[in-house]
Amino acid sequence: MxxxxxxxxxxxxxxxxxxxxxxxxxxxxxxxxxxxxxxxDRTLYNEYGRHRGPIVVDGHAIASSQESGDTYGYLRTYDPGAMYAPVTGYYSVVYGFTGIERTLNDTLSGEADALFYHRISDILSGRQGRGATVELTLDSAAQEAAWKALEGRRGAAVALDPETGAVLAMVSAPSFDPNRLASHDGPAVAESWTALNDDPDRPLTNRAIGGDLYPPGSAFKLVVASAALESGQYTADSEIPGPGTWQLPNSSAVMNNHASGGTEPCGPDDTSTLADALRQSCNTSFAQLGVDLGEEQLRETAEGFGFGERLEVPLSVTPSTIGEDLDDAQLATTSIGQYETRVTPLQMAMVAGTFANDGVTMEPQLVQAVRTNDLSTVAELTPKELGQPLSAANAAQMRQMMVGVVEDGTGTAAAIDGAEVGGKTGTAQWGEDRAPHSWYVGYGQQEDRKIAVAVVVEEGGYGSRTAAPIAKDVMEAVIRP
Known part of the structure; x- marks a missing residue:
């Protein structure tokens, strides 16, 4: 060569x-x-050109894919949109996806590893690939009750099945219409996106599990009472101090006995039982109780309820916290749900659910089942224990005290005739010259039906007046279907 x-x-x-x-x-x-x-663009068209599985609640598709007749192939639609939007999120050709649409994207698009053999079957049979159906745990009646009750307010409501951890309701208000972001009209989508992000009420934030967390106010006294019982030093009938005012340790600040600024003592000789202190929501009693228990005992109990946990339900949940390295004055205000105590409504619903489940905290879950289009089951909800912050006997004492709050205390607006209802109200201070946040945390049960619930209304004032009636509506939807 x-x-x-x-x-x-x-x-x-x-x-x-x-x-x-x-x-x-x-x-x-x-x-x-x-x-x-x-x-x-090729990847974009491939992503949005696949049939996407529906998201289903009680047999109704709240998110589904329809042929669009344009270059994208399919259009994602939501019905009803805003009521479920904090859970479903949106699926947008312009801004991507959030919520369940994001966390279970591989499942809904059919690309998950668990669907491998199903994809092979579709290829061999010549069928068009389809995503899997995601069935949520939500109860449509409870969701609607919470949605209607929160209309016109800022806040959130969460309801759980205490025995399985199934999320029965998750509402964040105000919400948004995901159909406006799922549209294939780019300029219209951009306009909606800008309006939503500029809205000072933050409708894109899921207040139930994230965003700027809330001080729980007196609802946190449930955790302090649990810590007291678990310490072995107290029972529901133990006498504890409850003066009308109390000067915080090593501080010039003085704590009043009630959120209204009242200075009446909790009982004769400035004392009351633990049960009466919870029923009356006595600040000075629980502040002194928290200091007596100490930060270690309080933190251990709170962590048993799930505080500090990074949960995926599968939506990511911001951990609830009680602050670090607290001195006695800080511990006192922490014990009435103030200082740096910050929680999600989901966390407080977990607290209530623990009492209704004999002291066992269940891991919250939003997905009931995943099924292919031929109805074969890929995955189902498996209840998982997260912790046990108190014994069954102490959980029973907590239920008894919480029932007292509803029958003859600050929570009477949550009472349901013929049902066992226990709870705790909260009125959480959070900003100077701002109305306090309104809380109700509790449970309801009738025969074999149980529900745990937490409601927060931003700047709603007294929990007894604002949050408790909302919680009642949500509980009734489940225990009296």
């Missing part, structure tokens, strides 16, 4: 190696980065 011919073959060989290397790089090494690139 002459020299010119060898040179030609050498050049061809080098070009072949370069071609092989570049092809391998772009198809293997850089595949993920190129697929995720925002300007890759």
């Amino acid at each position: 002459n020299r010119p011919l060898r040179h030609v073959w050498l050049v061809i060989g080098v070009l072949f190696v370069l071609l092989f290397t570049s092809t391998t790089y772009f198809q293997v090494v850089a595949q993920g980065r190129l697929n995720a690139h925002g300007q890759n």
